[in-house]
Amino acid sequence: MRHALHVLASVGTIAGTLLLAACSSMNILEPAQPVAQRTMLADKRVITDTGLYSRVRILGVNTATGPAGFLKIQVEVENTTLSRQAFTYRVEWFDEQGMIINLPTMTAIPRTLEARETASITATAPTDRAKDFRIKFLEPTN
């Protein structure tokens, strides 16, 4: 009986250590009353990868336009799981007529979020003619 309890305690300790090692989460501190005023955008979401969406949740999008008329966007995403999550994203820009603006800098950008981390993804329009955008979130395959 004592031997069994001893074995159980050892297994429990090892399991607990492994669990703690896998959970690389973080603690966050920020102002209770933020000074910055965000202009949040009503967005449309097309979810085909429910697994990715459940792990990396899009909280919202806010936009700003600089003095020279270039649009800037900020997307807030959250890792809803207790383990590190990797994903890639790609931003596409459209002009006032809805035509896509193609650039050689358009590429899938990798990003990693720690457990329960909230992060902001920012992107600036490549031209002042860009009026619309689309962000694609993808699973990393490599």
Added chain:
Amino acid sequence: MKTFQPTPLFCCLIGALLLAGCATPASYVDPSSSRMITSVGKIDVQDFGNAADTMVNSLIDNLINQNKLQSGVPSEPALLAISRITNNTGSQIDTDMLVKKIRVALLRTGKIQTTTTMGLGGPEDPLAADQQKLREFLEDKKGGTRLPDYTLSGKIIEDRARAGSIRQSAFIFQLSLSSKAGIAVWEDEKTIVKQGSTPAVGF
């Protein structure tokens, strides 16, 4: 009745045929997709795109979008010349894989154009440079060629680390935009870190 007993040689032959049949056929991959191969020991094509995207965003955010860009000719976009981009990595890379992407993106902003007749090591386009000189000679232009308003210079650095079976390569992209007065009016740095486990045999 005799039952069929496969010999080891027969089994090897069948196995080899199966493996050959299961080879992945070659296919096209969109360079902006997430299916590109990621290698640890070198800068991949998508890394150049990633770094260029960051640099262009930074340039637009901090200089162009703030109306801080100044052109020598008020009615025309600012003129940019490409200066030294040093490769301090262990691989032989063509720095144009980074610079050309930046140039194209800046041109699309409509605020900056790049000169192809002036650069470190000579003109990028010798024919355009000759045409420019000939035109100035024929028009008896006293003012001379328009000088660049800005020059772009930078460095790509590699740093390697290893911990047990995990190897890490960090590629640091550093760029500066200098004005005619030799002052860096914009600077930024982008670090791309890649990790992978070492193979059982080899590097």
